[in-house]
Amino acid sequence: MHTIEDTLAAIRPLDEAAMRDARDLQARLTKPPGSLGVLEELSVRLAGLAGTCPPPLPEPAAVAVFAADHGVHARGVTPWPQEVTAQMVANFLAGGAVVNAFARQVGATVTVVDVGVATALPEGLADAPGLLDRKIAPGTADMTAGPAMTPEQARAAVETGIAVARDLVDGGARALLTGDMGIANTTASAALVAAFTGLPPAEVTGRGTGIDDATHARKIGVIEAALARHGLTGGAPEGADPLAVLAAVGGLEHAALAGFVLGAAALRVPVVLDGVIAGSAALAAAALAPDALGACVAGHRSVEPGHSATVAHLGLRPLVDLELRLGEGTGALLALPLVQGAVRVLHEVATFDAAGVSDKPSQV
Ligand SMILES: O=C(O)c1ccc[n+]([C@@H]2O[C@H](COP(=O)([O-])O)[C@@H](O)[C@H]2O)c1
Numbered sequence: 270m271h272t273i274e275d276t277l278a279a280i281r282p283l284d285e286a287a288m289r290d291a292r293d294l295q296a297r298l299t300k301p302p303g304s305l306g307v308l309e310e311l312s313v314r315l316a317g318l319a320g321t322c323p324p325p326l327p328e329p330a331a332v333a334v335f336a337a338d339h340g341v342h343a344r345g346v347t348p349w350p351q352e353v354t355a356q357m358v359a360n361f362l363a364g365g366a367v368v369n370a371f372a373r374q375v376g377a378t379v380t381v382v383d384v385g386v387a388t389a390l391p392e393g394l395a396d397a398p399g400l401l402d403r404k405i406a407p408g409t410a411d412m413t414a415g416p417a418m419t420p421e422q423a424r425a426a427v428e429t430g431i432a433v434a435r436d437l438v439d440g441g442a443r444a445l446l447t448g449d450m451g452i453a454n455t456t457a458s459a460a461l462v463a464a465f466t467g468l469p470p471a472e473v474t475g476r477g478t479g480i481d482d483a484t485h486a487r488k489i490g491v492i493e494a495a496l497a498r499h500g501l502t503g504g505a506p507e508g509a510d511p512l513a514v515l516a517a518v519g520g521l522e523h524a525a526l527a528g529f530v531l532g533a534a535a536l537r538v539p540v541v542l543d544g545v546i547a548g549s550a551a552l553a554a555a556a557l558a559p560d561a562l563g564a565c566v567a568g569h570r571s572v573e574p575g576h577s578a579t580v581a582h583l584g585l586r587p588l589v590d591l592e593l594r595l596g597e598g599t600g601a602l603l604a605l606p607l608v609q610g611a612v613r614v615l616h617e618v619a620t621f622d623a624a625g626v627s628d629k630p631s632q633v
Pocket residue numbers: 346347348349449450451452453454455456476477478479543544545546571572573576593594595596597
């Protein structure tokens with residue numbers, strides 16, 4: 270059993286010597302210095318994470334799609350019925366969702382982790398390969414009426430995420446990707462972003478799967494009410510326990526994703542984050558262990574305003590910006606070849622010396 274405490278204790282800063290080696294190597298490769306832009310800094314960071322240069326290629330890759338339902342669904346924050354969470358889990362297991370298509374495109378595996386789906390899965394799916402039944406509760410409670418999770422549920426969900434990260438790495442994965450499925454989870458995400466960044470709900474609440482102006486206004490009001498209920502208006506107070514914030518307004522998938530990020534960081538394996546759900550979970554992970562950010566790569570920039578606020582707060586730069594707002598892990602999967610390419614350069618590109626290429630431009 271890997272507890273939160275063990276995992277936090279194992280998370281260390283990036284290795285400075287490996288990063289120096291990577292910067293030095295980048296400068297000697299047959300390309301103008303800096304010409305790979307953001308990918309150069311990414312390769313340096315992944316060397317620091319691995320503690321060696323070049324770092325291992327981030328492959329094979331594994332997506333974990335954490336699925337759960339939300340009590341706040343009852344407040345009318347999304348047009349979609351709650352049953353769609355279970356129906357999409359069935360679709361993932363049948364290989365018919367966008368996450369499956371994108372995973373096949375890049376050779377990643379998809380593991381669906383039920384941490385809190387409220388509706389029973391269709392007959393015969395309980396034993397499906399690719400499904401982990403780790404249900405902690407049949408959805409959260411309504412965050413406007415009380416805490417979404419008990420402290421025990423929040424802890425169990427974080428430790429489930431840690432265990433899933435460890436099991437995937439034990440199974441050979443060298444890149445972890447976050448995925449999520451949960452009708453109404455953009456409400457919990459926006460509440461977490463507001464709590465961890467201190468920004469007002471009106472600035473960080475988006476339209477999720479697609480909602481009209483009236484529903485959007487109601488969603489903001491619901492988040493304001495939840496924050497007020499839990500003493501989080503204007504942001505969590507200085508010194509607040511991040512686990513308590515997760516329990517107050519988060520989802521079971523958010524807590525599990527926070528654990529997944531912490532688990533990846535403790536194992537020094539890169540974790541490519543998807544959109545606003547993963548981002549809001551990463552805020553919780555970073556509040557628990559700031560050095561966990563060293564393992565995080567922002568795969569893409571989601572349309573959700575709370576996601577831009579999150580990556581700005583965390584100092585992460587999304588690799589892909591395609592106006593996506595799907596979730597499931599789709600944005601992380603699209604970014605994976607960029608992450609792999611960044612590292613492959615350190616393994617395969619010739620140095621000026623070795624290739625006999627002049628390493629200085631002639632003076633003009
Ligand atoms: O990843 C994102 O940034 C993202 C943005 C908008 C929607 N989603 C997905 O849409 C679902 C939640 O939307 P909603 O409107 O029901 O809160 C959930 O299953 C998410 O995976 C995901």
